[in-house]
Amino acid sequence: MLRNVEIKAKVRNLDDIVSRAKKLSKSEGTWIKQDDVFFRVPQGRLKLRTFEDRTAELIFYDRPEGDGPKLSEYEKYTFPDGSKITSILTHALGVKGYVKKDRQLFMVGQTRVHIDHVEDLGNFMELEVST
Template sequence: MARNVEIKARIDDFSALYAKIALLADGVPELIDQDDTFFVCPHGRLKLRKLGPDSGELIFYKRADRAGPKTSFYSLSETQDPDGLRETLTLAYGSAGRVIKQRTLFMVGQTRLHLDRVKHLGDYLEFEVVLEDHETEEQGIAIAEDLLERLDIQRQELVDQAYVDLLRKQQHPR
């Protein structure tokens, strides 16, 4: 399975962070509308990402829920029928939640930097340091830590949960 090191942080000033990232980025950002449906999955997470009426990705991943850099193992399969696949998977496994967001994707070297505007949740920065087969988790963490420092992201801003969990917690506080 492919691997990356991920970090997520809550942000207060989308425009200011956009400007900082734009100075580091390898090129112009890509704007992507994403509609993610999560399914009940006992051994990790399974989500269907709808990118358009005839474009989507089924993504299985495993990662720890903790703040700071963490390794994620994932597998991705493309689909040309995201609505039909969503219906089938919901019937088979049950829905575990839905996350709708607008993502601004920047590339900085081997790192995908996402500025996410998450419906009903707010603005977040998420980045994924994509690891090559020969690279260690420690190398990815070093890259992630460097980016945290360069973007002046404070530890207290880091988030330890997936968007779907944050939304669920917001809807059903304990």
Template sequence: MPRNVEMKAKIGDLEALLKTAQQLCNGAEPEVLHQHDTFFNATNGRLKIREFADLATQKSEIIFYDRPDSKEAKISDFLKVNVENAGLLKQVLDMAIGTKGELKKKRSLFIYGQTRIHVDEVEGLGNFVELEVCLNDEQGLQTGQLIADDLLQKLGVSKSDLLSGAYIDALPASCK
């Protein structure tokens, strides 16, 4: 199962963070993704269907991931599978286990070494940066945490702004 180390933080100055991330990535423009995530009531980990609103292929995927809710760096084990009929699959999962909630976000994706930098604008919640350090088979939490901590410092993100949990957990009930 693929693994990465993740950290997430609230950001105040979206434009400054985007500029810094772009500078770190040698001026590369981010890939901008408009994502609609539907979360389901999974008994283990988290389960969601992600739909990409702006791709001509109408790509969608179902994603299972399991990670602790911690402000510190954490290992996330995950599986992703492409789906062709997201609407029907959402209906089936809603009938079987229930829908927990939905959220929409604009994600600016940068790649820095082995790390995916997500600068997220989440509807109803605000602006965030999420780091995903993609681990190889020989790497563990400690290595991933060192990489993430270094990158957070380079991005100017304070440890006091780190968050635990998923965006869906922070959304007010009226927005889910």
């Protein structure tokens, strides 16, 4: 399995965080719209992330609950069109929940800086480093 370390935090001052990310990355970042469907599974988490161009990534991951940095182990597979696999997994496993977000991605060295606006939840930042 692949592994990364990630830390997430609620963002109170979005403009300040975006400004800092732009400075550190020396870029404007990349905008990504993501629709995640989480499926019911006995262990870990299984989600299908669909993008605007209809491509999708099926991602299984396992990480501890709680605050602070977390080691996450994951596997993922990309589909050229996610509509059929969404239907299959929905019928086979059932849906646990949905998360829709607009993500601004910055790269700072080996660190992925995600600044997310999550529908109905607000703004968040995630730092992610592959191990």
